[in-house]
Amino acid sequence: MADRAKMGLKNLVCAVIAILALTVAVREARAYPVTQLTYELSFEGQPAWSPDGAKIAFVSDRDGHREIYVTNSDGSNQTRLTYNQYDDVEPDWSPDGSKMVFSSDRSGSYDIYVMKADGDNQIRLTYEGSNERAPAWRYNEDKILYHDPYWDGTIYIINADGSSRTALGTGRWPSWSQDGTKIVFSSNEAGGTPQIYTMNHDGSDEQRLTFNGLINREPTWSPNGTKIVFSITKLDITPDNWTYFPVLYIIDSDGGNLERLTFDEYEYNISVRGILRRRPTWSPDGTKIAYHYKGDIWVMSGIPGLPTKIAAWLDIDPNTLNLASEGKWITCYIWLPGEYDVANIDPNSVRLENEPNAIEVEWIWFEEEDQVAMARFSRSEVQEMVEPGDVELTVSGELVDGTRFEGIDTIKVIDKGRKKK
Numbered sequence: 578m579a580d581r582a583k584m585g586l587k588n589l590v591c592a593v594i595a596i597l598a599l600t601v602a603v604r605e606a607r608a609y610p611v612t613q614l615t616y617e618l619s620f621e622g623q624p625a626w627s628p629d630g631a632k633i634a635f636v637s638d639r640d641g642h643r644e645i646y647v648t649n650s651d652g653s654n655q656t657r658l659t660y661n662q663y664d665d666v667e668p669d670w671s672p673d674g675s676k677m678v679f680s681s682d683r684s685g686s687y688d689i690y691v692m693k694a695d696g697d698n699q700i701r702l703t704y705e706g707s708n709e710r711a712p713a714w715r716y717n718e719d720k721i722l723y724h725d726p727y728w729d730g731t732i733y734i735i736n737a738d739g740s741s742r743t744a745l746g747t748g749r750w751p752s753w754s755q756d757g758t759k760i761v762f763s764s765n766e767a768g769g770t771p772q773i774y775t776m777n778h779d780g781s782d783e784q785r786l787t788f789n790g791l792i793n794r795e796p797t798w799s800p801n802g803t804k805i806v807f808s809i810t811k812l813d814i815t816p817d818n819w820t821y822f823p824v825l826y827i828i829d830s831d832g833g834n835l836e837r838l839t840f841d842e843y844e845y846n847i848s849v850r851g852i853l854r855r856r857p858t859w860s861p862d863g864t865k866i867a868y869h870y871k872g873d874i875w876v877m878s879g880i881p882g883l884p885t886k887i888a889a890w891l892d893i894d895p896n897t898l899n900l901a902s903e904g905k906w907i908t909c910y911i912w913l914p915g916e917y918d919v920a921n922i923d924p925n926s927v928r929l930e931n932e933p934n935a936i937e938v939e940w941i942w943f944e945e946e947d948q949v950a951m952a953r954f955s956r957s958e959v960q961e962m963v964e965p966g967d968v969e970l971t972v973s974g975e976l977v978d979g980t981r982f983e984g985i986d987t988i989k990v991i992d993k994g995r996k997k998k
């Protein structure tokens with residue numbers, strides 16, 4: 578009996594160990610939350626997030642040839658912008674979001690074009706017989722980067738009106754840093770497979786970030802300048818089969834902390850179009866990455882090391898708060914980045930803070946049309962926690978899906994009339 582009990586305990590211990598092992602295995606095979614934005618059988622890819630975060634431009638051949646489309650960043654309202662039997666590909670936005678740059682072979686070779694963000698007023702910028710591809714505009718108002726992919730590739734910089742073309746050196750998939758002064762790109766100039774590099778906008782101070790035998794490409798810089806996301810592909814060639822292992826990585830912009838973002842290692846045959854995980858692009862708040870995979874567009878979130886709070890814009894009313902005044906409320910107007918709906922703010926989560934003190938919102942309402950939330954706090958509670966002078970107040974909260982937001986506004990606090998005790 579005692580032996581049987583012991584045996585039972587041993588089995589239990591084994592079972593617990595097995596469960597622990599399984600848990601560890603599952604954790605190693607973890608995946609960050611992803612949302613699928615497109616579901617057509619056709620190729621959808623090359624996403625580019627608009628500067629206000631509300632939209633994503635992309636490429637689709639759902640109508641028979643590759644065209645530029647734009648969608649709301651939740652995948653709704655997919656709208657076609659170009660109409661011709663040629664390739665229109667690789668869109669990117671102007672920094673103010675009013676225009677897009679893209680590549681098209683409608684004239685016989687690929688060239689760089691710009692258009693208004695609604696597809697109107699398409700203007701050709703390059704007239705070379707070579708192929709001009711992969712333009713990058715966002716983060717630098719005045720300059721557009723692109724590559725000529727022939728042989729090892731050459732990176733060019735032109736003015737946004739197409740004038741003054743200059744070759745910067747060997748490389749492909751150039752992309753601007755968030756301050757418009759540096760360029761991240763992929764190059765196999767050292768021999769072997771393409772690696773990730775950065776350089777200044779004039780081609781100086783080149784820094785190599787990756788050192789591996791894999792294909793590293795399509796890097797883009799995070800909006801806060803600290804990280805670079807890119808695509809790594811391992812190519813396995815056997816006599817019968819070419820297969821790819823497509824993975825996304827992020828790396829610090831100085832080359833530190835190389836981290837893998839996708840953890841499956843499925844093989845994909847080279848003949849299937851759009852099957853790789855490629856062309857990563859950041860949301861303007863830096864919390865999400867859009868990319869294409871298996872012929873559709875996906876958005877990944879919850880990545881460690883990236884901002885977890887979205888930046889809200891605040892306006893606290895009154896701008897000047899008299900500690901002697903007797904009003905009932907302090908009102909805070911809250912705006913969120915374009916891809917978020919203020920109506921999704923969880924009313925119970927909203928707080929106003931003046932470190933180390935915080936108070937809860939009294940009541941809140943939402944103007945959905947103007948996408949502004951108005952949160953009211955007790956004036957006497959605010960008066961309690963501030964002193965005369967310029968005072969920085971933080972308002973934070975959560976959306977119903979758990980996304981946190983935070984914003985800061987400064988008000989002037991005076992004490993006129995009756996002295997605060």
Ligand SMILES: [Ca+2]
Nearest residue numbers: 617619621872
């Ligand atoms: Ca598709």
Ligand SMILES: [Ca+2]
Nearest residue numbers: 643661663665
């Ligand atoms: Ca087309």
Ligand SMILES: [Ca+2]
Nearest residue numbers: 686687705707
């Ligand atoms: Ca051309």
